[in-house]
Amino acid sequence: MSFTIIGTGAGLPKTIQTNQDLAQFLDTSNDWIVTRTGIEARHICVTESILDIALEASVNALENAKIKAQELDLIICPTLGGDTVTPSLACLIQDQLGATCPSFDLNAACSGFVYGLDVADAYFSRNNDMKILVIAVDAMSKLIDWQDRATAVLFGDGAGAAVLAGGNSLKAIQLTAVGNQHALSIPWPKGNHPLTKNRSKPEPYLLMDGPEVYRFAVAAICNDLRAVTKAAGIELADVDYIIPHQANLRIIEGAAKRLKIPLDKFVMRVNGCGNTSAASIPLVLDELNRNGQFKSGTRIALTAFGGGLTTGACVIEWA
Numbered sequence: 001m002s003f004t005i006i007g008t009g010a011g012l013p014k015t016i017q018t019n020q021d022l023a024q025f026l027d028t029s030n031d032w033i034v035t036r037t038g039i040e041a042r043h044i045c046v047t048e049s050i051l052d053i054a055l056e057a058s059v060n061a062l063e064n065a066k067i068k069a070q071e072l073d074l075i076i077c078p079t080l081g082g083d084t085v086t087p088s089l090a091c092l093i094q095d096q097l098g099a100t101c102p103s104f105d106l107n108a109a110c111s112g113f114v115y116g117l118d119v120a121d122a123y124f125s126r127n128n129d130m131k132i133l134v135i136a137v138d139a140m141s142k143l144i145d146w147q148d149r150a151t152a153v154l155f156g157d158g159a160g161a162a163v164l165a166g167g168n169s170l171k172a173i174q175l176t177a178v179g180n181q182h183a184l185s186i187p188w189p190k191g192n193h194p195l196t197k198n199r200s201k202p203e204p205y206l207l208m209d210g211p212e213v214y215r216f217a218v219a220a221i222c223n224d225l226r227a228v229t230k231a232a233g234i235e236l237a238d239v240d241y242i243i244p245h246q247a248n249l250r251i252i253e254g255a256a257k258r259l260k261i262p263l264d265k266f267v268m269r270v271n272g273c274g275n276t277s278a279a280s281i282p283l284v285l286d287e288l289n290r291n292g293q294f295k296s297g298t299r300i301a302l303t304a305f306g307g308g309l310t311t312g313a314c315v316i317e318w319a
């Protein structure tokens with residue numbers, strides 16, 4: 001026994017920034033961004049806090065699951081960080097929802113939602129009679145240098161949530177990690193202890209070797225999808241929807257070509273949100289769920305990659 005997804009939710013900040021908006025203050029163009037990434041616009045937290053969008057997604061997911069926050073046994077919040085280092089974002093969500101369960105953040109960057117599902121699965125193996133909220137949220141707009149055109153155009157803010165209950169939907173799941181600071185990193189603010197004040201202090205913004213991450217991502221999607229479908233005892237062709245981490249259209253095109261599967265098996269929503277890190281997969285999951293695209297028996301593969309470097313993939317059969 002593992003889990004089944006009984007509700008999903010999404011939270012996006014109101015402010016939308018188009019590529020044309022970015023070209024007002026960055027040396028870039030709509031044409032460059034669309035051709036290299038498929039991204040046309042992204043949502044940015046201007047008036048909202050990170051907690052606000054996390055709460056919106058959580059409340060939506062609880063309503064969709066038709067359960068009350070007080071029924072939750074655990075809140076897992078995959079995120080690079082909330083509005084405060086402590087309390088954790090998960091604890092603030094718990095407080096605002098009026099839940100009373102243990103709550104913690106989990107940092108696996110853009111693979112966070114799948115990492116969260118794997119942790120939840122372990123809890124269900126201990127006690128199948130639980131309800132777990134996995135609320136993945138990131139505000140990348142607060143972590144990138146808005147003067148760096150190579151990274152600023154790629155990301156956006158958002159939150160996506162799933163409520164899990166005991167069940168048999170999870171057919172296979174796999175996580176990987178290969179520690180690599182060069183490919184992608186966000187330095188931590190260093191504090192101001194007088195003995196350390198002369199050491200170099202990098203700005204706390206995202207640093208990335210784009211081409212290296214690109215090559216890693218295409219290989220990760222191919223390897224992970226092959227591994228989880230094999231573990232689930234199915235062929236890739238048997239999967240109805242592949243929901244990849246929404247980072248870049250070209251990465252998905254590259255993976256589809258290498259796997260020799262039609263591109264339309266991959267659900268792509270990178271155009272409207274950019275890369276929302278841990279939130280990108282559950283945002284798409286929620287859209288398809290609310291559109292009624294999942295029936296009992298629908299097979300969904302999730303495949304994520306990101307900072308760490310981490311990857312995670314799984315096969316879920318909708319109940």
Ligand SMILES: CC(C)(COP(=O)(O)OP(=O)(O)OC[C@H]1O[C@@H](n2cnc3c(N)ncnc32)[C@H](O)[C@@H]1OP(=O)(O)O)[C@@H](O)C(=O)NCCC(=O)NCCS
Nearest residue numbers: 028029032036110149150153210211213214247248305306
């Ligand atoms: C970032 C990425 C889009 C760059 O695409 P690319 O084809 O590799 O482009 P390059 O980095 O080689 O840059 C090509 C040129 O475009 C320029 N360029 C970079 N960003 C630009 C921008 N926003 N607008 C215009 N030009 C830009 C570069 O300066 C470079 O110019 P040069 O040839 O004169 O030196 C691509 O590497 C990528 O998608 N990597 C994966 C990133 C990712 O998904 N990260 C998150 C993982 S969770």
